[in-house]
Amino acid sequence: MRAAMERFETIGIIGAGAWGSALALVAARAGKKAILWGRDAETVASVNAGTGNPRYLPGIAFKEAVSATTDLAEAARANLLLLVTPAQTLRAILRDLAPLVAEGTPVVLCAKGIERATGRLMSEVLAEELPQARPAALSGPSFASDVAKGLPTAVTVASPDGALADAIADGLSTPAFRPYAATDLIGVEIGGALKNVLAIAAGAVAGARLGKSAEAALIARGFAEIRRFSRNRRAEPETLMGLSGLGDLMLTCSSVQSRNYAFGIRIGEGAAVADLLAEGCPLAEGAMTAPVARDLARVEAIDMPITEVVAEIVEGSLALDAAIDRLMRRPLKREEA
Numbered sequence: 001m002r003a004a005m006e007r008f009e010t011i012g013i014i015g016a017g018a019w020g021s022a023l024a025l026v027a028a029r030a031g032k033k034a035i036l037w038g039r040d041a042e043t044v045a046s047v048n049a050g051t052g053n054p055r056y057l058p059g060i061a062f063k064e065a066v067s068a069t070t071d072l073a074e075a076a077r078a079n080l081l082l083l084v085t086p087a088q089t090l091r092a093i094l095r096d097l098a099p100l101v102a103e104g105t106p107v108v109l110c111a112k113g114i115e116r117a118t119g120r121l122m123s124e125v126l127a128e129e130l131p132q133a134r135p136a137a138l139s140g141p142s143f144a145s146d147v148a149k150g151l152p153t154a155v156t157v158a159s160p161d162g163a164l165a166d167a168i169a170d171g172l173s174t175p176a177f178r179p180y181a182a183t184d185l186i187g188v189e190i191g192g193a194l195k196n197v198l199a200i201a202a203g204a205v206a207g208a209r210l211g212k213s214a215e216a217a218l219i220a221r222g223f224a225e226i227r228r229f230s231r232n233r234r235a236e237p238e239t240l241m242g243l244s245g246l247g248d249l250m251l252t253c254s255s256v257q258s259r260n261y262a263f264g265i266r267i268g269e270g271a272a273v274a275d276l277l278a279e280g281c282p283l284a285e286g287a288m289t290a291p292v293a294r295d296l297a298r299v300e301a302i303d304m305p306i307t308e309v310v311a312e313i314v315e316g317s318l319a320l321d322a323a324i325d326r327l328m329r330r331p332l333k334r335e336e337a
């Protein structure tokens with residue numbers, strides 16, 4: 001007899017930025033009690049007052065009931081947790097959560113990145129800091145503002161425990177938000193993290209007005225790099241052809257709504273990366289992921305020339321025209337993956 005599917009009555013969303021707030025709305029629309037944790041008391045008060053999240057989702061009304069809190073313990077008591085702070089903050093948040101989270105609680109990783117200090121994927125950080133959690137990840141083409149407005153999209157929810165992935169997908173599904181369940185957690189994480197690096201490169205090509213042919217060529221060769229990286233980690237090749245791979249790559253490498261693509265455009269237009277970062281530009285996860293992905297590729301002997309040049313550009317040691325020149329002058333080769 002098949003076991004009954006797990007139901008999640010309460011969903012705790014950790015991180016009240018754009019994506020956390022959008023996912024809290026999804027949870028509420030799916031009929032769950034959504035508890036949104038944020039560290040910023042003003043944002044929490046605004047959500048509770050019914051005036052939405054003007055800082056991260058300006059102009060978007062919250063029509064559904066979302067309960068916000070600055071008390072991490074309150075959110076941590078939920079049946080299902082979504083972790084939605086930036087990738088580089090995950091470990092610190094998990095350390096705060098460790099004494100608060102019950103054994104066996106499913107934790108869905110929603111950040112798209114690789115930990116810069118250690119080279120760990122988000123699921124590896126989770127395993128180290130919150131071993132009592134059951135891991136999952138949510139990724140795919142999904143701009144927070146689109147999702148918050150109720151525009152339709154589809155995403156992937158992956159967990160090595162397929163029944164858990166099915167249950168999370170079921171628990172978060174709404175008429176406008178369609179999660180597909182999968183078991184290749186690592187493949188989903190890699191696609192989500194590395195597409196941000198390519199989006200910076202694609203944006204730089206666009207900003208420098210090098211033409212749509214150049215953009216398409218760069219995305220295709222960048223996708224080959226992601227495939228090599230994934231293969232080396234024994235991820236399923238099919239995963240990259242799905243929502244969390246190709247789907248998100250297409251979205252992020254082609255839309256000015258993407259913060260990573262927009263960051264790249266500014267670089268292509270001639271802005272210095274140091275100035276962009278100093279002026280407090282919106283979160284561009286790819287800028288943190290590029291150097292660590294480059295370092296991992298070197299250690300694992302994976303050829304990732306586009307990731308290499310993005311890393312050097314964000315580190316300030318390579319100019320865009322020199323990067324293009326380097327890529328174009330590489331020895332000719334067969335077009336294998």
Ligand SMILES: NC(=O)c1ccc[n+]([C@@H]2O[C@H](COP(=O)([O-])OP(=O)(O)OC[C@H]3O[C@@H](n4cnc5c(N)ncnc54)[C@H](O)[C@@H]3O)[C@@H](O)[C@H]2O)c1
Pocket residue numbers: 015016017018019020038039040056084085086087089092093110111112113142143144145283285
């Ligand atoms: N915005 C999107 O469309 C979108 C979609 C899918 C995935 N993501 C991913 O979700 C993650 C979060 O992105 P976002 O768009 O919500 O970013 P954001 O910049 O809109 O919000 C980040 C939130 O994290 C909080 N935060 C930052 N540092 C923190 C810390 N040390 N402790 C606690 N809270 C902290 C901020 O206060 C803010 O509320 C990223 O990895 C991003 O790639 C974003």
Ligand SMILES: O=P(O)(O)OC[C@H](O)CO
Pocket residue numbers: 112140141142143144196199248251252257258259260261283284285
């Ligand atoms: O705005 P970006 O570049 O962080 O992209 C947001 C999402 O990852 C798109 O799926």
